Amino acid sequence: MVEEVAEDLREEGLGAPSAVVTCVGGGGLLCGILEGMHRVGWRHVPVVAMETRGAASFRAAWHSGQPVTIADITSVAITLGAKKVCQRVVDYIREHPLISELVSDRVAVQACFQFADDHRMLVEPSCGAALSAIYSGLASRLYHEGRLEASPRRPLVAVVCGGSAATLPQLEDWKRVADGKDEPE
Template sequence: MAKHFHLNTPLLESLSMTKYVGTSVYLKMENSQPSGSFKIRGIGHLCQQLAKQSKGVVCSSGGNAGMAAAYAARKMGVPATIVVPSSSPQLVVQRLQDQGATVKITGRVWDDANAEALRLAETEGLTYVPPFDHPLLWQGHACMITEVAASLGPGVKPGAVLLSVGGGGLLCGVIQGLKDVGWTDVPIVAMETVGADCFNAAVKAGRLVTLDDITSEAKCLGAKTVCKKAFEYSQSSELTIISELVTDQQALCAVQTFLDEERVLVEMACGAALAAVYSGLIRGLQDEGRLPTLLGPLLVIVCGGSSVDMEQLTHLKHKLQT
């Protein structure tokens, strides 16, 4: 059995977040993965399955999927080409290059970069690593829930799971994980920012929707269309998935509060999930009867993010305060 590229991450109880929600809050600290986010679970798994004999891997990503693909490729000794949109911070480009990847900047949004990655896979015979839409990715991500079940111990299960949605890979992985441990009755609160809300738009429309543009600053949530599997899950009567939105300001405020209270810096995409606690949204869902008033422990997936530093945080504060 090949060694995994991901770590079994800490599950930490947050007393400060517990005060906001009134029930115990557990943080699955995916920000501590070697590539900076949960993505290494699925992408590491996919690369081990598909890229062993590869001439190289190619991945389209404005950040975390690219970091994970570059990390896995470096560990496997195969070349990596990461195609990023021009909206990606210079910090990300630098970090990808530090991992030994060739970085190609194409188009304005992820969808443009993805078209180029698919072309390169075709013309240069590279293994295409999709950032969120592949069963092997979801299978890899699912193990985080198995870890949570082991950490909480027998007889304890979350009252709800709170996570961010970009393209839907994390959501699909978490659902797969909940199935694996027999927790399909646990509701999921799926968070997005206004302007990067392809999942919420699909849930509202009752069909897949392609956004005209990504206007949110949470660039790592920036897929214009959510993956089909995530949408199908939202329509399933066996699962409870509550799709909610916060503003960029709320997500940024959550990032700052999390930094102050937990001493951890995450990116805006992760802040979308944290904002559900800090902005009172979880309490609101309880008041509306959409989550139980007596809620079991809340499991928050701290998905992390490698495209943030203090300079980027300051830049976002100036930009969003106007």
């Protein structure tokens, strides 16, 4: 996937992205993205790893420096539902610029609806967590704070994944559950 994105950017006359945004659960997708980024020479490109608050096993590992088993998965983003991340993704914390961010289920589900409106495609809340970096203004804040470097020749790349379980009735159910939670945005 990363090689294809790199080729597409080259064809458009663009450089490496300013950042890559993805969701993270157990670390498999994130590790694959990072391996691809290293193969194409993007070792310097930050990755914004997005999780929901109720499935924050990467954030727990981020703080402890090792895989940590979290007590419970309480998020509607069940495909992020790994209670513990793999060791390799923890190793990458020391090897690659990574930014760990958390969002509420409500924000993740809102991003799913916004993406559906914009692109006529349904995605699951795990993907909504990643997309919320764009829709909630988080990415803009990271650029403004200087944590990401803005450049017209270096776009932000968002990994859009996880739609097989998404139906309109399921999205409505996720919204109902997320709206009933009392958690910070």
